[in-house]
Amino acid sequence: MQTKEAILYALNLSDRAVLSAIDEMSDAPTTFPTANGGCHPLWVIGHLALVEGSMPGVLFGEPNPVAHWQPLFGQESQPVNDRASYPPFDEVRAKYVQLRASNLKLLESFSDADLEKRTTTPPKGLEHEFDTYGRSFLTLALHQMLHRANVTDARRSAGRTVLAART
Numbered sequence: 001m002q003t004k005e006a007i008l009y010a011l012n013l014s015d016r017a018v019l020s021a022i023d024e025m026s027d028a029p030t031t032f033p034t035a036n037g038g039c040h041p042l043w044v045i046g047h048l049a050l051v052e053g054s055m056p057g058v059l060f061g062e063p064n065p066v067a068h069w070q071p072l073f074g075q076e077s078q079p080v081n082d083r084a085s086y087p088p089f090d091e092v093r094a095k096y097v098q099l100r101a102s103n104l105k106l107l108e109s110f111s112d113a114d115l116e117k118r119t120t121t122p123p124k125g126l127e128h129e130f131d132t133y134g135r136s137f138l139t140l141a142l143h144q145m146l147h148r149a150n151v152t153d154a155r156r157s158a159g160r161t162v163l164a165a166r167t
Contacts, residue, residue, distance in 0.1 A: 003134055006106070010141035015100060018048070018144050021151040022093065025158070029089045030081045039079055041154050044147045046073035046092045051143060052099035053089045054123070055106070059132050061120040066095060107137055135139030 022045050025031060027134075029042035039047070049066055050073045056062035071077060072086055115134030120128035121155065130136045155161075 001060075001113050004107065005138045006112065007115070007141070008107065010138060011100075011104065011144075013105070013146040014018060014141040014148070018151065019097075021148050021155070024160070025154055026089055026093075028154075028158050030079075030083055030086075031154045031158045032079070034155055035148050035157075037079065038153070039147060039150035040081070041151045042083070042086055042089055042092065043073060043077070043079035044150050045089075046086065046097050047075075047077075047097055048147060049096035050074060051140065052096060052103055055099075055103050055136065057121055057138070058119050058122060058123065058136055059106075059133055063111060064108060066099070080112040093113060101152075103137070103140070 014015055022041050029045075030040045032038050032040050039124040046069055050064070050069050053066040057064050069087075083089075110133060115132060115137075118135050119132065119136055122136075126139075128135075129139045132151040
């Protein structure tokens with residue numbers, strides 16, 4: 001297995017796993033995963049969209065098309081249990097899907113040698129995780145799976161059964 005093939009596998013597997021969990025919570029998108037709050041499903045999909053949108057910036061210094069969502073879904077934002085505070089769930093999910101598809105197309109255009117290229121603008125504090133093209137794309141997949149846990153915990157908080165990964 002070549003590097004690009006492995007990264008594509010990780011991105012596609014993590015995408016299916018997180019979207020199946022997100023979709024299960026589309027009727028209760030602001031359910032917190034714990035009694036003390038946390039990252040609810042709407043925040044998670046918005047956050048993932050924001051990160052997907054950052055990839056052209058990380059790689060080439062291009063602007064994030066959803067940068068205006070930073071106050072709602074950025075790393076320092078605080079999820080709130082008020083759907084009216086966010087764009088509609090379907091809009092956020094659709095934007096995430098669009099940005100992920102764009103990033104997959106971008107990755108497909110690279111050779112394995114391209115994956116060793118240095119990024120232009122890695123996020124502050126995550127320079128190592130986003131230091132090369134390849135590591136940046138792999139970090140997307142790992143980051144996505146990390147936040148899937150928030151969504152599966154929100155399912156439990158909503159009194160639903162445990163959700164097994166559907167891949």
